[in-house]
Amino acid sequence: MVNVDPPLLQMSGIVKQFPGARALDGVDLEIRAGEVHCLLGQNGAGKSTLIKVLAGAHQPDEGQILLDGRPVTIPHPVAGLRLGIATMYQELDVVDGLSVAENIYLGHELATAGFSQRRAATANTRALLRRLGHGDIAPHREVGRLSAAGKQIVSMARALSHDARVIVMDEPSAVLDAEEVDNLFRVVRELTASGVAVVYISHRLDEIRQIGDRITVLKDGRTVATGLPAAQTPTAELIRLMTGRTVEYAIPPRPPVREDAATVLQVDGLTLRGSFHDVSFDVRAGEVVGLAGLVGSGRTEILETVFGARHATAGTVRVGGRRLRPGSVSDAVRSGIGLCPEERKSQGLLLDEPVYRNITLSTFGRNARASFLDEGAERTVAREQIDALDVRPADPERRARTLSGGNQQKVLLARWLVHGCRVLLLDEPTRGVDVGARAEIYALVADLAAQGAAVVVVSSEIPEVLGLADRVLVVSEGRVVHEGPASGIDEHRVLDLVMEGSAA
Amino acid sequence: MTDIPAAVPADESARIEKASRSTTTTRKGFLHGATGRNLGLVIALVALCIFGVITAGERFASIDNVLTILRLASVIGVLSIGMTFVITGGGIDLSVGSVVGLSSVWASTLATQTMAQDTHWIVMVGCALAVGLGAGLVNGVLIAYGRVVAFIATLAMLVSARGLAEIIANRQTQIVKVQGFLDFFRDDVIGIPMLVWIFVVVAVAGWILLNRTTFGRRTIAVGGNPEAARLAGIKVKRHTMYLYALSGLAAGIGGVMMLGRTTAGSSTNGQLYELDAIAAVVVGGTLLIGGRGTIVGTVLGVLIFSTLTNVFTQNNLSISAQAVAKGVIIVVAVLLQQRIAERSRAGT
Numbered sequence: 001m002v003n004v005d006p007p008l009l010q011m012s013g014i015v016k017q018f019p020g021a022r023a024l025d026g027v028d029l030e031i032r033a034g035e036v037h038c039l040l041g042q043n044g045a046g047k048s049t050l051i052k053v054l055a056g057a058h059q060p061d062e063g064q065i066l067l068d069g070r071p072v073t074i075p076h077p078v079a080g081l082r083l084g085i086a087t088m089y090q091e092l093d094v095v096d097g098l099s100v101a102e103n104i105y106l107g108h109e110l111a112t113a114g115f116s117q118r119r120a121a122t123a124n125t126r127a128l129l130r131r132l133g134h135g136d137i138a139p140h141r142e143v144g145r146l147s148a149a150g151k152q153i154v155s156m157a158r159a160l161s162h163d164a165r166v167i168v169m170d171e172p173s174a175v176l177d178a179e180e181v182d183n184l185f186r187v188v189r190e191l192t193a194s195g196v197a198v199v200y201i202s203h204r205l206d207e208i209r210q211i212g213d214r215i216t217v218l219k220d221g222r223t224v225a226t227g228l229p230a231a232q233t234p235t236a237e238l239i240r241l242m243t244g245r246t247v248e249y250a251i252p253p254r255p256p257v258r259e260d261a262a263t264v265l266q267v268d269g270l271t272l273r274g275s276f277h278d279v280s281f282d283v284r285a286g287e288v289v290g291l292a293g294l295v296g297s298g299r300t301e302i303l304e305t306v307f308g309a310r311h312a313t314a315g316t317v318r319v320g321g322r323r324l325r326p327g328s329v330s331d332a333v334r335s336g337i338g339l340c341p342e343e344r345k346s347q348g349l350l351l352d353e354p355v356y357r358n359i360t361l362s363t364f365g366r367n368a369r370a371s372f373l374d375e376g377a378e379r380t381v382a383r384e385q386i387d388a389l390d391v392r393p394a395d396p397e398r399r400a401r402t403l404s405g406g407n408q409q410k411v412l413l414a415r416w417l418v419h420g421c422r423v424l425l426l427d428e429p430t431r432g433v434d435v436g437a438r439a440e441i442y443a444l445v446a447d448l449a450a451q452g453a454a455v456v457v458v459s460s461e462i463p464e465v466l467g468l469a470d471r472v473l474v475v476s477e478g479r480v481v482h483e484g485p486a487s488g489i490d491e492h493r494v495l496d497l498v499m500e501g502s503a504a
Numbered sequence: 505m506t507d508i509p510a511a512v513p514a515d516e517s518a519r520i521e522k523a524s525r526s527t528t529t530t531r532k533g534f535l536h537g538a539t540g541r542n543l544g545l546v547i548a549l550v551a552l553c554i555f556g557v558i559t560a561g562e563r564f565a566s567i568d569n570v571l572t573i574l575r576l577a578s579v580i581g582v583l584s585i586g587m588t589f590v591i592t593g594g595g596i597d598l599s600v601g602s603v604v605g606l607s608s609v610w611a612s613t614l615a616t617q618t619m620a621q622d623t624h625w626i627v628m629v630g631c632a633l634a635v636g637l638g639a640g641l642v643n644g645v646l647i648a649y650g651r652v653v654a655f656i657a658t659l660a661m662l663v664s665a666r667g668l669a670e671i672i673a674n675r676q677t678q679i680v681k682v683q684g685f686l687d688f689f690r691d692d693v694i695g696i697p698m699l700v701w702i703f704v705v706v707a708v709a710g711w712i713l714l715n716r717t718t719f720g721r722r723t724i725a726v727g728g729n730p731e732a733a734r735l736a737g738i739k740v741k742r743h744t745m746y747l748y749a750l751s752g753l754a755a756g757i758g759g760v761m762m763l764g765r766t767t768a769g770s771s772t773n774g775q776l777y778e779l780d781a782i783a784a785v786v787v788g789g790t791l792l793i794g795g796r797g798t799i800v801g802t803v804l805g806v807l808i809f810s811t812l813t814n815v816f817t818q819n820n821l822s823i824s825a826q827a828v829a830k831g832v833i834i835v836v837a838v839l840l841q842q843r844i845a846e847r848s849r850a851g852t
Contacts, residue, residue: 309735333737347735350728352795361725361736365718372716415736 006069008033008197009085009166014063016049016221023049024060025221031166036188036198038208038230041218042242042434047201050218051168054199055087056080078107086159087168094151094158096144101125103143104158128157132187149180156187167191168199173207177296185211203460205235217241251442251467254449257287262320264454265337265423267306270315275301276478279315283423283454288445290469290486291458292494298478299458300342303425306456307339308332319423333362338416340409342427342458348412349400356382356396359414385414389444406437413444423454430464442468462491474498541789544840545804548833552811560818569814571697577810578703579604579761579774583781584788584802585710586754591782591790592714592797593747594727595647595654599661600755600781603639604774606669607632607759612678612769625684632763633756639665640752644745658748662778669771678769689764699761706757711799723747727794783830784809787837808833 009031016024024046031037041047052058054065056074065072067083074080080087094103101121110117110124125139134153137146143154152172159167169188173181188198188211202208208215212230216223217238225241261284270279276298283289291299304310306317311327318324319335341347349358359382360367367377382396389410391403400411409429416424426445430438445468449455459465465472466486474482474497482489482497556564563569583600590597610616611632620627639661646657680686689698714720722743725733734740755774762773786792787808788801809830816826 307735329734330737330739339735341735346729347731349732350725350795353724353728357721361732361738364721368718371718373718373721 006066007031008068010064010066010069011050011054012064012066014050014053014060014065016046016053016058017061023221024053026223027063027218027221028223028226029216030226031197031199033165033197034192034195035213036192036200036211036230038212038215039199039201039218040208040215040238040242045218045242046221047218048170049221051087051170051199051201054080054085054166054168056085081108081162081164084163084165085168086162086164086166088152088155088159088170088172090170090174094143094154097142099140099142100129100137100146100154100157101139103154104128104161106158108162124161125157128160129153131160131190132157133183133190147180148175149177149183152176152184153187160191164196166197166199168201170201171203172200173202173204181207205238251464252446254288254446254470257284257470261285261287261452264320265306265456266316266318266321268316268318270302270305270317271313272298272301272305272310273313275310276305276475279475279480281473281480281483283456285422285452285454286449287471288449288455288457288469290465290472291456291475292462292465292472292498293475294460294498297475297498299475300427301478302475303339303427303456303458304341306332307337307425309339333419336420336422337425338362338419338421338423339425340412340416340427340429342431344405344408344412344432349408351401352399354397355386355391355400355403355411358400358411359385359396359418362415362419381418382414385417388417389414390440404434404437405432406434406441409433409437409441410444413441417448421453423456424448425456425458427458428460429457430459430461462494466491466494476500541841542798542800542804545788545801545808549804549808549811552808552815556811556815556818560815564815564818567695569818571700573807573810573814574700574703575697575765576813577806578697578699579758579765580777580780580784580810581703581803581806582706582754582761583751583758583777584784584806585706585799586751587778587781587785588710588788588790588797588799588802589714589723590654590747590751591785591792592727592794593723593744594730594794595744595747596658596782596792597640597643597748597751598655598658598778599639599643599665600751600758601774601777601779602662602665602669603636603752603755604758604762604777605771606639606665606672607635607756608762608769608773609669609673609678609771610635610769611759612680612763613672614678617678617680617682620682620685625682625688628680628682628685628763629760632759633753636752636754636756636759637749638752640749640755641745643752644748647748648741648744666771666775669773673769673771675771680763680767680769685764686767689761699765702757702761706754707799707803714797714799719743719746724795724797727791727797729795780809783834787834789841 007030011027011029014024014027015022027046027050029050039047039050049058053060054074056077056079059075065074072083074083074085095106098106104125105121110121122139126135129135129137129139132153137150137153143151146154152175156167172184176184188200192198200208200212208230215228215230215233215238216226217228218224219242263282264285265283267282268280271277279302281289291302293299301310305312308324308327308329308331316323319337322335324335325331345351350361356379357364360378363381364373364378367374367381379396385391386394386396391407391410391414400408403411429441429445433441445455445457457465457468466489469486472484472486472489472494473480474494476498481500583604587597587600611628616628616631643658643661646652647654691698693701714723722733722738725736725738726740726743730740758774758777763769766773784805785802788798788803788805790797790801812829812833813826816829
């Protein structure tokens, strides 16, 4: 006999249509009380839309939501909270300037006739924090002074203050280090033991195995598998379900770097206090070097320091033998280095400007005569790149905001191609990029290297780094713990090295 | 989300892209483009003029009165052009009114006037421009390199420039006695006062600078996304400094114009002009958060406010009523802009 109790929460046939895209196309999800239900799927599979529907931030166009077997509608986020569904968003939605207690009771302050009951709020907050195993956080503490992990605890306490029965956690581990993740898991286990259901979203399969009970996989807005046992389902099977392919990383093979290739980029003893220490590596023309490591290991900081966007505390960067001025992006750019930053939207693009101006952002001065712009020439140059990189839609006048992640990435690559870069630094080049465009970007990186560019790639996805790079540097806790050919190492070994590095 | 057009065969994409380009203007509607925004302002200006003609008739519609409006607009107009650059670059300059006062006082001290008498009246102009530029550079260095918030740095300049002007002038009005200077600013060229010509020249130069030069492109980039601009190799700090220097220079020009118009240097010259300039820029359609600026819009904004003042004066309405009307116009214009911005964002 199977479980006769109705599931705590059941979503069936959920459809959500956005202008120009069907974000959810029939999603089924069934959550039992006291379980950790993992939601897996690539970027763009519909995970965020689904949790927004659940939170009441989006209204589904079709489908049904049952809570305790009774159909419910969640017309707005407050309704979601009243039903006991709380969401912890990825970018923690706490107010830095308020205290812990004020944050927890934000929107449902304890008050009599408009006067806040500070003492009751403080007492309740203390109880909630103790329940989460964090009695050490003082209720009157300003949230802005807490670490990311502390903020997350506050966010979780807020969910509990609503008597949440379902807590949705959107990539909660993304901002945490290993120890904090352990603590998060402990809290999650305690929550589920008391009957709360947790919907857990993460890209890290190892975490899902550790904490998850069952898995639902989304792909292209549909549920492709549900109720998979988290501990037993093989990784290969999960990847196949998410991508619809057995091999996730379609990286084109490249010929080895030529023996006589000149060294283009030389990084020597580069140090940024509080971030990374004594990093040295060379990159030759036509070579791709990968930096593998976890978020927070210092890999992004290394790229940004090489580029001059951060001022190195010690060490040198040379391009073609010439030493760059530390902390000067314009010197780096002039010497032929280009950086495609991790946060495309906030660090890379002028979102409301046309694509062609984004492509020529580093070079518009070159086309200008006596400081007067030549927009005709800019458009021509941009159009060539749009055609070469197959940016879609192929419209130089379109605003950058309206392009998909993959095409925005191509626009950034185009910017440095126009500039004629000898060294390209790519930080998470395929983050937020769908599978098809991923393959195109891999091919582009291979092309660039074939044309003699020196490329440095940082990615959280270790197979991507290993597949793209000729040589790999494993970074852990701000130190290079391993350097060697990419062919001589596999994902497990990289992870081992990372773990050893952080243990040391 | 998903890349919809990626499903379109390559040979077809060219055709679609051509079609989409030709529809961009029509689909968004004429009120959504830059020309559309300006058209709205033109309509508002025309409506004001019609109202003026109906209520004040000949008194409003005479050439003399139109020239009065333009003369009234010219000083604020020049300040607003400088302000457009600062705001487009993501900043704000509260000090321009005070710098007008300071530069007009400095350029009309006994010492400066004596020197001008001995050499050429252009010395006074040079002095005012140098003072304006200097004040702007101080603002710029503090904001760009000292990392002082623009609001505070220029507020400090507002207060201290006014104080310095009072010290220099000893709270007295300094009458300009340099005949060459007075003659130049009293002159008309083809029937149009010199002050108005200066405004026209500054506006045209500003338009070219913002829309046709690398300086303008950098301004938009720095205001639109300073981090992206920096990572693209643009020297954001240096450019920010230039923007405040430019605004200071415009204030220096404004100081000269005040001297020409009132024939006297006074520490009270240009009081509260910064607010009129900011209002004109914002009503004109320049985004207060930076990244988008329009000189034509600014000019129209300035004209709307000075015409409004004139219409009210012609009808013997109080200055207080004017102030209320100005406030309403600012709010309505900004509300409309937000709607348009939201719709164009959603529409694509």
